[in-house]
Amino acid sequence: MNDTLTLLMNHRSIRKFKDTPVSEEQLYAIISAAQMASTSSNVQAYSVIAATDPKLKKQLADLAGNQAYVEQCPVFLVWCADLYRLKQVTAAPLQERESYETTTENFIVATVDAALAAQNAAVAAESLGLGIVYIGGVRNHIAELSKLLDLPELVYPVFGMCIGVPDQEPGQRPRLPLESVLHLNAYSREQSVEPVKDYDATMKSYLQERTGGKKDTPWTHVMADRLAEPIRLHMKGFLDSKGFMKK
Amino acid sequence: MNDTLTLLMNHRSIRKFKDTPVSEEQLYAIISAAQMASTSSNVQAYSVIAATDPKLKKQLADLAGNQAYVEQCPVFLVWCADLYRLKQVTAAPLQERESYETTTENFIVATVDAALAAQNAAVAAESLGLGIVYIGGVRNHIAELSKLLDLPELVYPVFGMCIGVPDQEPGQRPRLPLESVLHLNAYSREQSVEPVKDYDATMKSYLQERTGGKKDTPWTHVMADRLAEPIRLHMKGFLDSKGFMKK
Numbered sequence A, B: 001m002n003d004t005l006t007l008l009m010n011h012r013s014i015r016k017f018k019d020t021p022v023s024e025e026q027l028y029a030i031i032s033a034a035q036m037a038s039t040s041s042n043v044q045a046y047s048v049i050a051a052t053d054p055k056l057k058k059q060l061a062d063l064a065g066n067q068a069y070v071e072q073c074p075v076f077l078v079w080c081a082d083l084y085r086l087k088q089v090t091a092a093p094l095q096e097r098e099s100y101e102t103t104t105e106n107f108i109v110a111t112v113d114a115a116l117a118a119q120n121a122a123v124a125a126e127s128l129g130l131g132i133v134y135i136g137g138v139r140n141h142i143a144e145l146s147k148l149l150d151l152p153e154l155v156y157p158v159f160g161m162c163i164g165v166p167d168q169e170p171g172q173r174p175r176l177p178l179e180s181v182l183h184l185n186a187y188s189r190e191q192s193v194e195p196v197k198d199y200d201a202t203m204k205s206y207l208q209e210r211t212g213g214k215k216d217t218p219w220t221h222v223m224a225d226r227l228a229e230p231i232r233l234h235m236k237g238f239l240d241s242k243g244f245m246k247k
Helices: A003-009 A024-035 A054-065 A068-073 A084-094 A103-129 A143-148 A189-193 A194-209 A218-229 A235-241 B003-009 B022-035 B053-064 B068-072 B084-094 B104-126 B143-149 B188-192 B196-210 B219-227 B235-242
Strands: A046-051 A076-080 A133-134 A153-163 A182-184 B046-051 B073-080 B131-135 B155-166 B183-185
Touching: A003 A054, A003 A084, A003 B003, A024 A046, A024 A103, A024 B003, A024 B053, A046 A054, A046 A084, A054 A076, A068 A153, A076 A103, A076 B104, A084 A194, A084 B046, A084 B188, A103 A133, A103 A153, A103 B003, A103 B143, A103 B155, A103 B196, A133 B155, A143 A153, A143 A235, A182 B022, A189 A194, A189 B084, A194 A218, A194 B022, A218 B073, A218 B084, A235 B104, B003 B104, B022 B046, B046 B053, B046 B104, B046 B219, B053 B068, B053 B073, B053 B143, B068 B155, B073 B084, B084 B155, B084 B183, B104 B155, B143 B235, B196 B219
Parallel strands: A046 B183, A182 B046
Antiparallel strands: A046 A076, A076 A153, A133 A153, B046 B073, B073 B155, B131 B155
């Protein structure tokens, strides 16, 4: 076990932050580390908006489902898949050639590029003693939020990320048994599904312990409730309106 | 600068590996670190296939565009977005309720979950002295590759990853100027695009230096050639056939 592995294994999402700023130096170190993540064919198809303005953070918090920590954290990052830059800078060298920025393939490339960079940022932030939490809520009112941040066509906010000095020490939520996630030489349906029984029991005890017995819903029931929720059904139409996944 | 930041800043993709195995202990440490990455609402909607069988690695290398290192690396990981597990284990608790695993929203959730886990794995592997390279080529012949790995519906291979002991020390490719990628409080079209001129010059010198003057294509021209390539136009149809993004 080295320091980096220890850091990765100790990750917790932080939802309460001290009133301490994140310095420009820290922010630049975090984004520089993000930039060193792998990127498909060096396209670097992402951008990140750092929201530090209190009024803007309040507006973003409202749009992202009233999560107080979005407003309270000193820096709220909005990680965007960005094919706009590529489209703009290749206009001249493309000359009259057709280009394929609107394919589903390039949508995946840009989304993955944003996610790899963001995860490096998360690790970098934690290595500096800061805490983070990812915010899928930026997709709740994605059209309004995109307008607020002036995102052009071929850019969409994949997720947000609060960064700041932690003001809580939450427990660590157990993960699925490793064998459910890791398969050898082929996918095993049985191996993927069977260990979930054990995980249901693990999560049940974990919840009981954390809530003093008030909650004990097994993971599969929490997940069923989540899958039954018609959330963000606007995504397909929104992405289409931004020029993504035309073919 | 701490050890983890140094590690992140030193990332290079490795495409030549020593004939040294990755131990089971190392692989488990890498995947355990991957599992500790953030996951949307704890859905953990990904799986990873570790290909270690030489015959299978040869087949995967062929399908992924004849990249020799896919065959040569001791472990080739195929990172998959996986909503199959969730669908299976929620069948009983869902009872008669409608469920939304086929939405574009959940496609993004699963793709991002896979990417965050994979990037933690990349960092973990590098912290153990191993090298990695991401392989988008697993999407070249995605239907055949999915069949070879027996991937069920609602699972798709997002990318591969070679892992092994590095047998090369490649130079580090410069990234876009930070100001092109990092925006303050709103997206700036000018700031996104303008610094690319400097980057074109940077990449031109970098290539000249690396190739002894043989290559000097500016980044924007490399990118234009890439965008003009009709690559993986099958993705939309393939994902549809696997049950993704129905709405």
